[in-house]
Amino acid sequence: MSDQTTTEYQAESPAREAWRMFRRNIPALIGVVMLTVIVLATSYGTFLYGGDPFEIVWAPHEPPGVTPEFPMGTDYLGRDLIAGLLTGGGPTLAVGLAAAAITMAIGISFGALAGYYGGWVDNLLMRITEFFQVLPALLFAMVLVTLFSPSLLTIAMAIGVVSWPQTARLTRAEFLKIKELEYVTAARAIGARNKRIIWKVILPNAAPPLIVSATLTIGVAILFEAGLSFLGLGDPNVMSWGLMIGANREYILDAWWPVTFPGLAIFFTVFAVSLIGDGLNDAFNPKLRER
Amino acid sequence: MTALLDVRDLTVRFALPKPSFFAERPHLEAVRQVSFTLEAGHALGIVGESGSGKTTTAMAAIRLTRAAGGQVLFEGQDLLDLDDEQMRQRRRDVQLIFQDPYSSLNPRARVVDIVREPMDLMEIGTPEERLERVRELFALVGLRPDQLNLFPHQFSGGQRQRISIARALTTNPKLLVCDEPVSALDVAIQAQILNLLAELKEKLGLSYLFISHDLGVVRHVCDDVAVMYLGKIVESGPVQALFEAPQHPYTQALLAAAPSLARRKSKGYVRPLKVSGDPPSPINPPPGCAFADRCPKAQDVCRQTPPVLQPVAGTQAACHFPGPADV
Amino acid sequence: MSALLEIDDLRVTFGTRYGEVTALDSVSLHVDAGETLGVVGESGCGKSITALSVMGLIPQPPGKIAGGSIRLNGEELIGANPARLRGLRGGDVAMIFQEPMTSLNPVFTVGDQIAEAIMLHQNVDKAQALKDAIALLDRVGIPSPDARARDYPHQLSGGMRQRVMIAMAVSCRPKVLIADEPTTALDVTVQAQIFDLLNEIQRDFGAAIVLITHDMGAISEMADRVAVMYAGRVIEEASADDVLDYPQHPYARGLIDCIPALGRDDHRLAEIPGVVPPLHLLGAGCAFAERCAHKQDRCGLEKPLLAAHGHHPVACHGIEEGRI
Numbered sequence: 050m051s052d053q054t055t056t057e058y059q060a061e062s063p064a065r066e067a068w069r070m071f072r073r074n075i076p077a078l079i080g081v082v083m084l085t086v087i088v089l090a091t092s093y094g095t096f097l098y099g100g101d102p103f104e105i106v107w108a109p110h111e112p113p114g115v116t117p118e119f120p121m122g123t124d125y126l127g128r129d130l131i132a133g134l135l136t137g138g139g140p141t142l143a144v145g146l147a148a149a150a151i152t153m154a155i156g157i158s159f160g161a162l163a164g165y166y167g168g169w170v171d172n173l174l175m176r177i178t179e180f181f182q183v184l185p186a187l188l189f190a191m192v193l194v195t196l197f198s199p200s201l202l203t204i205a206m207a208i209g210v211v212s213w214p215q216t217a218r219l220t221r222a223e224f225l226k227i228k229e230l231e232y233v234t235a236a237r238a239i240g241a242r243n244k245r246i247i248w249k250v251i252l253p254n255a256a257p258p259l260i261v262s263a264t265l266t267i268g269v270a271i272l273f274e275a276g277l278s279f280l281g282l283g284d285p286n287v288m289s290w291g292l293m294i295g296a297n298r299e300y301i302l303d304a305w306w307p308v309t310f311p312g313l314a315i316f317f318t319v320f321a322v323s324l325i326g327d328g329l330n331d332a333f334n335p336k337l338r339e340r
Numbered sequence: 341m342t343a344l345l346d347v348r349d350l351t352v353r354f355a356l357p358k359p360s361f362f363a364e365r366p367h368l369e370a371v372r373q374v375s376f377t378l379e380a381g382h383a384l385g386i387v388g389e390s391g392s393g394k395t396t397t398a399m400a401a402i403r404l405t406r407a408a409g410g411q412v413l414f415e416g417q418d419l420l421d422l423d424d425e426q427m428r429q430r431r432r433d434v435q436l437i438f439q440d441p442y443s444s445l446n447p448r449a450r451v452v453d454i455v456r457e458p459m460d461l462m463e464i465g466t467p468e469e470r471l472e473r474v475r476e477l478f479a480l481v482g483l484r485p486d487q488l489n490l491f492p493h494q495f496s497g498g499q500r501q502r503i504s505i506a507r508a509l510t511t512n513p514k515l516l517v518c519d520e521p522v523s524a525l526d527v528a529i530q531a532q533i534l535n536l537l538a539e540l541k542e543k544l545g546l547s548y549l550f551i552s553h554d555l556g557v558v559r560h561v562c563d564d565v566a567v568m569y570l571g572k573i574v575e576s577g578p579v580q581a582l583f584e585a586p587q588h589p590y591t592q593a594l595l596a597a598a599p600s601l602a603r604r605k606s607k608g609y610v611r612p613l614k615v616s617g618d619p620p621s622p623i624n625p626p627p628g629c630a631f632a633d634r635c636p637k638a639q640d641v642c643r644q645t646p647p648v649l650q651p652v653a654g655t656q657a658a659c660h661f662p663g664p665a666d667v
Numbered sequence: 668m669s670a671l672l673e674i675d676d677l678r679v680t681f682g683t684r685y686g687e688v689t690a691l692d693s694v695s696l697h698v699d700a701g702e703t704l705g706v707v708g709e710s711g712c713g714k715s716i717t718a719l720s721v722m723g724l725i726p727q728p729p730g731k732i733a734g735g736s737i738r739l740n741g742e743e744l745i746g747a748n749p750a751r752l753r754g755l756r757g758g759d760v761a762m763i764f765q766e767p768m769t770s771l772n773p774v775f776t777v778g779d780q781i782a783e784a785i786m787l788h789q790n791v792d793k794a795q796a797l798k799d800a801i802a803l804l805d806r807v808g809i810p811s812p813d814a815r816a817r818d819y820p821h822q823l824s825g826g827m828r829q830r831v832m833i834a835m836a837v838s839c840r841p842k843v844l845i846a847d848e849p850t851t852a853l854d855v856t857v858q859a860q861i862f863d864l865l866n867e868i869q870r871d872f873g874a875a876i877v878l879i880t881h882d883m884g885a886i887s888e889m890a891d892r893v894a895v896m897y898a899g900r901v902i903e904e905a906s907a908d909d910v911l912d913y914p915q916h917p918y919a920r921g922l923i924d925c926i927p928a929l930g931r932d933d934h935r936l937a938e939i940p941g942v943v944p945p946l947h948l949l950g951a952g953c954a955f956a957e958r959c960a961h962k963q964d965r966c967g968l969e970k971p972l973l974a975a976h977g978h979h980p981v982a983c984h985g986i987e988e989g990r991i
Contacts, residue, residue, distance in 0.1 A: 231440055599885045601883060601923070
């Protein structure tokens with residue numbers, strides 16, 4: 050039979066191909082390294098370093114680099130800043146991840162159903178989406194957190210509830226585009242049910258921009274958590290970077306370091322996450338592949 | 341002899357956006373009371389230009405587009421009357437090949453899964469039997485077993501079309517709808533796919549509903565042809581008769597327009613029958629014959645009364661003044 | 668005497684992830700005033716790259732003109748300064764593309780776009796240019812050109828848009844008109860209209876036309892001379908009648924035999940097995956060897972050169988040796 054040239058390809062899945070692209074992206078790799086260091090430091094650092102971040106161990110407002118035991122100095126109560134940074138990263142990252150997961154779960158469900166079914170389903174779901182979109186996000190989150198008493202879970206939920214509309218719109222746009230493609234008609238022609246078409250056929254193909262968006266949402270959620278804590282709405286019983294900034298903000302003119310170090314920690318985390326997000330975006334973009 | 345597929349007065353309407361909030365929603369009639377029959381083991385070509393409704397007709401006939409009216413009798417059973425689950429089960433008998441081999445295969449699935457999926461959905465056989473069937477199909481359409489685990493983007497256009505054909509054959513269908521199956525392929529590859537389709541038809545006793553804009557391809561593959569213009573069949577008949585003695589001026593114009601190796605610039609070839617302009621808009625079709633505005637033979641009656649399909653010299657034509665082209 | 672447009676031994680390479688590949692390899696073509704040269708081949712054979720080279724539109728990098736010459740009226744275009752090339756593009760050499768929707772700017776009226784093209788190359792004011800634009804729309808057979816000139820591209824049908832493209836292309840009376848698959852996106856009845864229009868325009872303006880197509884039928888109706896391309900090389904070149912009636916190269920024969928043409932009844936179409944090899948996998952031998960029924964050892968080792976063996980110029984060892 051004809052049409053049998055030897056292909057030079059191995060069975061390379063689209064995901065593996067994206068990974069090959071990602072590996073060649075230096076900024077993205079720097080992001081991965083940065084994030085790995087941050088995650089390792091915040092998860093194992095506490096055990097290695099020891100020390101309770103809430104414990105008052107020294108005089109307040111000890112500047113960094115003066116006392117060898119506390120190289121980053123102490124805060125307004127005399128608590129060790131390094132202990133705070135190492136312990137506070139975990140909850141910050143956890144809130145970021147949880148909030149992004151909630152955002153994705155709500156956003157993708159709304160967007161997928163609206164985009165796939167269209168008509169009145171689309172109309173109804175998108176009006177709900179718009180309602181949430183026009184709410185002032187920070188204010189709404191503040192209300193939610195105050196109502197349900199601040200804890201990591203409520204904070205994550207509050208952030209998720211205010212940030213899903215964007216994901217819903219993105220998902221809907223992808224579904225609208227992909228559901229017109231012939232392989233979706235092909236799935237219908239071989240007798241696939243709607244449920245299968247939505248979750249098994251369209252969603253995997255809509256995944257690349259959603260993964261990118263999820264990554265960036267983590268960054269936004271971390272900032273959001275910091276913002277809430279800064280306003281005094283963080284969980285007061287759990288040390289987090291936001292809480293450190295919030296607690297020390299009144300004394301910023303007397304002592305810059307208790308605010309600056311957690312601020313930098315947040316900056317580098319969000320920066321790393323953004324680098325990874327951009328790298329994924331490029332890796333999934335078929336137009337850049339042939340280079 | 342009973343027909344495999346008997347389509348009667350099939351009509352498809354698409355809703356258009358409302359011009360204003362209180363206005364009634366306007367509709368576009370993409371397919372207007374189309375009737376045709378397809379005998380078992382035959383291939384029926386539907387020819388037409390873009391916007392003629394040929395693809396919509398086929399899609400509505402197999403319920404991938406909602407029909408607004410009419411009947412589609414498949415082995416005597418009206419497909420439009422079935423509920424969703426019954427139709428889902430019926431799909432194993434009616435399969436489809438698409439035009440674009442690049443968008444008709446899910447880029448994130450391995451081809452072995454793509455070809456096996458219909459059996460998974462219909463719950464046919466054990467996993468081992470399904471895999472065996474996929475191997476069998478691969479051999480049938482001319483693919484190698486070592487290509488089973490590749491992804492669609494690793495194949496050429498022609499090979500993808502073979503995969504698409506294999507998927508369509510998985511459930512042993514009786515009717516295969518081919519929607520411009522070769523128009524996205526290079527000519528040399530077209531020939532490979534057309535020969536494969538011809539072979540399969542003979543070997544498996546398939547029937548084809550073959551949509552194409554390419555008259556040469558239709559002539560090669562089909563037994564019967566229906567020519568569509570603006571949502572209606574304007575002429576239909578056996579291939580031989582329709583191509584050799586077309587009765588409708590539009591069919592004649594189509595044949596005159598199709599490039600042919602027999603027409604040489606060097607011999608001073610000048611096209612005898614010229615048709616000017618574009619087809620009218622389907623949103624507001626003319627009251628009479630849709631082709632009247634472009635037709636060299638048009639009279640007043642053509643612009644007022646729509647002609648009906650009736651037998652004329654070997655074919656059926658919907659024309660007030662049918663007859664051989666006067667060149 | 669030299670031809671109006673002469674491409675000589677042109678070599679174009681592209682940098683890809685597989686390294687540098689040769690997209691055009693010693694391509695020589697020529698076309699005279701009033702003549703239509705058909706360039707035919709499957710996708711990826713280099714026919715569009717040839718057109719873009721003449722227009723000076725090869726993206727560099729990744730593309731590179733690695734050798735050869737392109738002369739218009741004896742003037743060398745390769746290495747000519749960019750200002751001069753801009754002057755020639757749309758002036759002496761004009762091009763019509765496959766997809767008329769994406770080659771027109773959607774936010775300007777078609778009248779404005781044609782007028783713009785006229786003002787780029789001729790010293791006329793806007794009012795005059797618009798008048799000329801309307802006259803051109805009339806010339807290419809657009810009904811009520813006054814009104815259509817005020818339309819935006821999306822308001823026109825595909826055939827109308829291609830007419831607008833042609834009007835724009837001929838606005839400066841080009842000496843060479845390159846049409847790259849001008850009717851692929853159109854229906855057959857409209858395609859026929861566009862072909863007839865191109866022929867009329869050639870009669871009126873005496874332009875040379877280079878018609879790039881994959882369709883042997885189009886070649887038959889339009890071309891005086893034909894060059895068949897395969898994998899970046901011209902493998903056969905002769906008058907349209909010679910190529911269509913007496914194709915020599917096995918690939919050219921295959922291309923003609925595999926068409927399910929009207930007026931021919933074959934039970935089974937001739938096939939060319941396999942696919943065009945990717946450029947980065949081209950070896951030292953004939954690029955068609957792997958698909959060729961007449962392949963011998965020499966074909967895999969040595970590239971055949973385009974030379975007259977018997978009937979007309981063809982690049983094939985088998986024909987050279989008289990065994991095909």
